Amino acid sequence: MPPTINTIQSTSLYFREGPSDKEYHAAIEPKNDGFIVTFAYGRRGNTLNVGTTPAE
Secondary structure (H helix, E strand, C coil): CCCCCCCCEEEEEEEEECCEEEEEEEEEEEECCEEEEEEEEEECCCCCEEEECCCC
């Protein structure tokens, strides 16, 4: 998940132990008068689950 021009902060984490090989990505972006967090996670090399927190 590459950061967009409006991204305030983003991070990527990777975890491998035994048969587990996961990756996690998150980015904070401004929206209206608040912020949203866009995220993706799942097994490395597979299609990731993606989502966005609701803006408040």
